[in-house]
Amino acid sequence: MKHVLAIALVVAASVAADSVNGELMATAAESCAGLASLKLPSTTIVLAQRVAAGGFTPPSPYAAGPRGALTLVTPGELPEFCRVAGIARPSNDSVIKFEVWMPAANWNGKFLGIGNGGFAGSINYAGMSAGLARQYATASTDTGHQGNGTDPSFALGHPEKLIDFSYRAVHEMTVHAKSIIAAYYARAPRFSYWNGCSLGGRQGLAEAQRFPADFNGMVVGAPANWLTHFQAGRLWSHLAIERNPDALVSPSKLAVLHTAVLAACDARDGVRDGILEDPTRCDFDPKTIECTGEDRPDCLTRPQVELVRQFYDSLINPRTKKLIYPGYARGGEPVWGDAAKTGHMVTRSRFGDPGGVFKYLLFQDPSWDYRTFDFDAELARADQLDGGLTSNMDPNLRPFFARRGKLLQYHGWSDPSPSPLNSVNYYKSVVNLLGGAATVHDSYRLFMVPGMYHCEDGDGPNTFDSIRAIEQWVEARQAPDRIIASHRSDAKGDRTRPLCPYPQVASYKGTGSTDEAANFACRMP
Numbered sequence: 001m002k003h004v005l006a007i008a009l010v011v012a013a014s015v016a017a018d019s020v021n022g023e024l025m026a027t028a029a030e031s032c033a034g035l036a037s038l039k040l041p042s043t044t045i046v047l048a049q050r051v052a053a054g055g056f057t058p059p060s061p062y063a064a065g066p067r068g069a070l071t072l073v074t075p076g077e078l079p080e081f082c083r084v085a086g087i088a089r090p091s092n093d094s095v096i097k098f099e100v101w102m103p104a105a106n107w108n109g110k111f112l113g114i115g116n117g118g119f120a121g122s123i124n125y126a127g128m129s130a131g132l133a134r135q136y137a138t139a140s141t142d143t144g145h146q147g148n149g150t151d152p153s154f155a156l157g158h159p160e161k162l163i164d165f166s167y168r169a170v171h172e173m174t175v176h177a178k179s180i181i182a183a184y185y186a187r188a189p190r191f192s193y194w195n196g197c198s199l200g201g202r203q204g205l206a207e208a209q210r211f212p213a214d215f216n217g218m219v220v221g222a223p224a225n226w227l228t229h230f231q232a233g234r235l236w237s238h239l240a241i242e243r244n245p246d247a248l249v250s251p252s253k254l255a256v257l258h259t260a261v262l263a264a265c266d267a268r269d270g271v272r273d274g275i276l277e278d279p280t281r282c283d284f285d286p287k288t289i290e291c292t293g294e295d296r297p298d299c300l301t302r303p304q305v306e307l308v309r310q311f312y313d314s315l316i317n318p319r320t321k322k323l324i325y326p327g328y329a330r331g332g333e334p335v336w337g338d339a340a341k342t343g344h345m346v347t348r349s350r351f352g353d354p355g356g357v358f359k360y361l362l363f364q365d366p367s368w369d370y371r372t373f374d375f376d377a378e379l380a381r382a383d384q385l386d387g388g389l390t391s392n393m394d395p396n397l398r399p400f401f402a403r404r405g406k407l408l409q410y411h412g413w414s415d416p417s418p419s420p421l422n423s424v425n426y427y428k429s430v431v432n433l434l435g436g437a438a439t440v441h442d443s444y445r446l447f448m449v450p451g452m453y454h455c456e457d458g459d460g461p462n463t464f465d466s467i468r469a470i471e472q473w474v475e476a477r478q479a480p481d482r483i484i485a486s487h488r489s490d491a492k493g494d495r496t497r498p499l500c501p502y503p504q505v506a507s508y509k510g511t512g513s514t515d516e517a518a519n520f521a522c523r524m525p
Contacts, residue, residue: 032082032104038183040086040176047085050104053078058125078132080104084180088172093160098141098173099123100180101132111181111189112136112467113174113215115200117455120165121147121154127195134467137189139177143169152360162361166389167206174207174214191474195467197221197455198417201409205426206392208407212400217474219466220409222455224418225426226325227390228382231357233315233325233419235370238354240307242371247303251337256298257308258333260289265330270508273495275451275460278505278525279329279413279420285309311336314421319376326421332414335453358382361390395429401443406473408445408466408480410499412452414459420448427502446502447483461485461497461517484517498522 035048056078081101088096112134114127120143131138144164145154155162164172174192182188194204194215201223207214224230241248249257265282266272276282286308291299300308315324328336353359355370358378362385373379388394397407411423427446431437451460464485472478482498495515498506500522512519 032084032102032184035082035084035180035183038180040088040179042090043086043088043172043176045084045086047083049083051078051081051083051101053080056125056129058123078129079106079135081132082184084184086176086180088169088176090168090172091160091163093158094144094164094168096141096144096164096169096172097123098139098169098176099128100137100139100177101128102137102181102184103132103135106135107137107185108135109187109190110136111178111192112138113170113177113192113194113196114138114140115170115194115196115198115203116140116143116149117198117200118149119147119152119154120199121145121149121151124200127200131195136193137177137181137185139173141169141173152356153366155361156364156366162389167203167210167392170203170207171211171214174211191216191471193467193470193474194218194220198224201225201418202227202390202392204407208397208400208405209392209394212397212403212405215405216403217406217470218408219470220407221466222411222415222418222420223392223409223423223426225392226418226422227357228362228379228386229325229391230418230422232373232375232379232382235354235358235373236315236324236375237311239371239373240310244303244307246301247307249300249304249307249337251334252297253300253304254333254337256289257286257300258331260284260286261330261333264288269505271514273514276329276331276413277450278448279331279450281525282330284330286312315375317376317379323425324375324379326419326425328416329413329420331451332412332416332453332458335414335416335458357390362386393426393429395426395433397430397440397444398434401434401440404443404474406443406470408447408470408473410447410449410466412449412454412458412462414451415454417454424448424502441501442479445480447480447499448502449485449499450497450506451487459487461487461495461499463488464499482522 032050033048036045038045054077081103084100086098112131114124114131116124123142124140128138128140144161147154192215194207196204201220202225204218204220205223205225208218261284264284265276268281269277286300286305289299290305291301295301312327314327317324359365359368362382409423411420413420423446430444431440434440449462452458452462462485464483469480469483473480482500485497485499486493487495496517498517498520500506504522505525506520507523508514509519509521
């Protein structure tokens with residue numbers, strides 16, 4: 001299909017002012033290839049080409065990065081599309097690479113921004129592929145640096161790159177993507193959506209807080225939005241093991257611990273199904289499986305009991321007694337020792353140097369020793385240096401909501417990366433600031449997912465169509481009162497369950513199969 005560009009292109013009049021509304025620029029481009037001559041502020045189009053239907057091989061050497069970077073999935077069968085790659089340079093040290101993919105036919109008239117994982121460093125081609133398959137025009141960015149998602153050293157000596165990573169790259173990508181889409185189709189997107197988990201969740205909240213006009217609806221998963229404190233929690237867990245290696249808990253003993261947790265709490269939600277619907281109702285104490293004599297495979301030693309307790313408990317400032325970072329929910333123990341998925345709880349830090357965020361992003365001191373970290377004074381210093389760049393905890397979402405923006409947030413209760421309680425706490429902070437749950441219920445809903453790990457997988461129903469839910473909310477004003485999720489085993493669905501807007505939980509009606517969502521209702525606990 002040939003697209004004739006006979007429309008003036010809306011571009012940002014001033015990127016420095018971060019304005020989505022721009023002035024009209026005429027363009028002579030008449031096809032996908034013609035977009036190579038498109039003029040955008042402080043931006044160069046480096047590629048504009050049609051891609052035939054079928055597979056797509058990501059060009060980035062980091063496209064197959066570590067699990068959790070959200071770039072692992074190899075794109076499958078895709079429709080024909082126009083691929084545009086650009087480089088934005090809003091500062092003298094910015095090199096923000098981004099891509100925009102647009103269906104050659106049957107565009108749904110919408111834009112979908114895709115988030116990153118880890119410390120980014122690559123374009124999320126897998127996420128773009130999923131969006132394109134749904135006929136979205138979609139975009140992603142490397143956030144201004146190249147890497148495999150595990151190394152924050154890109155920010156050392158580069159304050160502008162830190163700003164790009166923190167929020168500017170996603171906003172630049174969004175503004176330019178909308179301009180490119182308008183040029184290609186001769187009309188702007190009717191609706192704009194965001195979809196991201198982990199870092200992508202933090203990016204989404206940063207967008208809602210800083211640029212409320214960028215998106216109509218946002219899907220925000222497991223956000224690492226209190227990054228300085230999240231990393232303090234990671235550092236604390238690393239130091240706890242480093243200082244007492246005898247407390248290390250093996251994967252086999254984590255299985256023993258998990259079995260004991262389920263034995264104590266699984267039935268409290270009325271159904272024995274191997275997951276905890278609401279882990280906050282579980283008060284299991286690991287001391288109940290402490291070895292009475294010598295160490296054995298079926299019990300925990302005293303040091304292991306104390307370490308597990310510390311993972312469950314919140315990290316508290318030793319002087320002020322205020323919360324530094326919430327602990328982890330009971331029920332997620334099996335993934336604590338799975339280095340392929342998390343690897344930071346009872347084995348090792350997945351993100352290399354456990355103090356890397358402080359060393360490179362904030363303190364800008366490659367000789368800084370994480371073993372000297374003061375969880376009072378130095379954390380306060382880190383927060384001051386960050387200044388809200390990477391920690392996006394501002395509860396004032398009123399400007400986003402005033403534009404009828406909708407925010408659908410989810411978090412797995414068994415997540416061992418950003419604590420699930422951090423999502424609960426942030427949601428409560430928004431509710432408290434804006435006047436109560438009833439005030440925000442039509443704009444912001446949080447869905448806690450029982451048994452779900454970090455962004456995916458887990459023992460509970462963890463597969464659900466969040467994009468469909470946010471579309472219905474924004475376009476049809478049908479708020480998600482429940483979202484049907486499924487659990488898959490051996491490529492087959494073996495259980496469905498409704499996800500309920502917090503603080504409601506899925507409650508068994510008392511009859512019918514406990515593997516069918518129809519037999520559950522969303523109720524207050």
